[in-house]
Amino acid sequence: MSKTEKLLKRLDEIGKVLERKGGAEMLLGLGSVGMETERLDEYSDLDFFVIVKPGYKERYIRQLDWLEEVYPLAYSFRNTDDGCKILFDDGIYGEYAIFEERELESCHYAEGRVVWKAPSYTRVDFAKPSRPAPRLIEDSLDHPLNEALTNLYVGLGRYARGEKLTATRFVQSYAVGSILSVLHLLETEEPYFPDVFGLERRLEKRYPRFAANLGEMIQGYDRVPESALCILQYIERVYPVNQRLAREIRQLANICRQL
Known part of the structure; x- marks a missing residue:
């Protein structure tokens, strides 16, 4: 199996574990595992959001059993209040953030791909950000x-x-x-x-x-x-x-x- 296939499979497997664990509403793939899978290559990694029910955020940030059940972790580092950077033992690297629905309304992010969602969850519109990204380009030299x-x-x-x-x-x-x-x-x-x-x-x-x-x-x-x-x-x-x-x-x- 190629690296690109492993990345997409790993993300699908994370979705299955989230469904079993409960408390999660949706898994969004971002970047090259999101809406831009055409640019996936051997040097890509996992970038994703997990949207959870109120009260579940800290559980999914502090307890990484939901990732360990997919594949053993070799390294993890909580780099923000919302998420971690991780390295699976087979060399797959990833970065993720956990949000409650209300938090996404004030976040800047690129459009994501819905990898998994709970059957009862209807807010797929959160795959697209409600706030525009900060403007980096200028109109004059x-x-x-x-x-x-x-x-x-x-x-x-x-x-x-x-x-x-x-x-x-x-x-x-x-x-x-x-x-x-x-x-x-x-x-x-x-x-x-x-x-x-x-x-x-x-x-x-x-x-x-x-x-x-x-x-x-x-x-x-x-x-x-x-x-x-x-x-x-x-x-x-x-x-x-x-x-x-x-x-x-x-x-x-x-x-x-x-x-």
């Missing part, structure tokens, strides 16, 4: 790209002081992240499962032209100046950069390269 430019300047100043870790974040994370928020304005997005909670997800397939630049933009801890110069050059190709600021960034980068 001005703010994000100027934010990226100032990230470069501040980051290089910190690098010059010897603060290389924070410099790495400003240049290779914050500045690049700002660019991601406007990529849809700069090039055509290929249709491949965008994630409303993370612009970096599947970026290599969604924006292959931009992704070809990432190796130069993100060169690592010891090459922050070189990364900053590549990011600056990219922004200059797509936006009218203030020339004085560009000169200051290049001057700082050259100072940093000599340290």
